[in-house]
Amino acid sequence: MKKIAVLASGNGSNFEALVKAVRRQKIPAEVSLMVTDCEKAYARNRAERLGVNQLFLNPKDYSHRQDFYRKLTVVLKKEKIDIVVLAGYMRILTADFVKTFKNRIINIHPAILPAFKGVDSIKRAYQYGCKVFGVTIHFVDEQIDNGPIILQGSLKINNGESLNCLESRIHKLEHKLYPQALELLVNNRLKVKGRMV
Numbered sequence: 158m159k160k161i162a163v164l165a166s167g168n169g170s171n172f173e174a175l176v177k178a179v180r181r182q183k184i185p186a187e188v189s190l191m192v193t194d195c196e197k198a199y200a201r202n203r204a205e206r207l208g209v210n211q212l213f214l215n216p217k218d219y220s221h222r223q224d225f226y227r228k229l230t231v232v233l234k235k236e237k238i239d240i241v242v243l244a245g246y247m248r249i250l251t252a253d254f255v256k257t258f259k260n261r262i263i264n265i266h267p268a269i270l271p272a273f274k275g276v277d278s279i280k281r282a283y284q285y286g287c288k289v290f291g292v293t294i295h296f297v298d299e300q301i302d303n304g305p306i307i308l309q310g311s312l313k314i315n316n317g318e319s320l321n322c323l324e325s326r327i328h329k330l331e332h333k334l335y336p337q338a339l340e341l342l343v344n345n346r347l348k349v350k351g352r353m354v
């Protein structure tokens with residue numbers, strides 16, 4: 158049984174989708190912890206409702222980000238966490254943290270990488286006039302939205318579709334694909350060679 162920690166900064170809909178999928182689809186894993194860097198993150202309410210242990214680790218309590226990540230590493234190791242899942246986590250990891258959990262940290266990004274890295278990707282792609290949108294799940298390295306790609310999914314924008322409507326369709330796709338990627342990782346079905354997975 159693999160132990161999973163989810164790191165989330167905000168809404169936490171992917172966190173909830175993962176917890177439910179792991180329970181429903183009998184993925185041999187347990188989401189045993191949700192860690193947030195944001196006191197008011199709605200993900201905390203979800204953790205409470207889902208009965209998942211949660212921890213608010215305040216970056217402001219640490220004068221250097223290295224110290225913050227050292228503390229996080231201690232917490233995750235104490236919990237014997239095998240896999241770290243980023244779900245709307247709005248912080249860049251340190252190289253040491255990435256090294257400690259090498260090829261065991263995954264992230265989801267609401268765009269077809271390498272296009273539209275960074276924040277507000279859906280809105281930027283929408284305003285750019287893109288016709289095809291999507292989702293990428295990838296291993297995490299030291300750079301933003303950069304590591305080897307595990308899964309991608311795409312969808313076409315409908316004529317006259319609003320940004321809101323498009324966003325909610327993309328999030329639905331995220332909630333479907335993220336558990337699939339996690340299942341592959343949990344079952345040791347992913348081999349990484351350079352950028353190839």
Ligand code: GRF
Pocket residue numbers: 165167168169170171172244245246265266267331
């Ligand atoms: C998702 O769109 C994810 O791809 C991006 O941040 C958003 C988080 O949403 N990294 P939620 O907090 O899981 O609802």
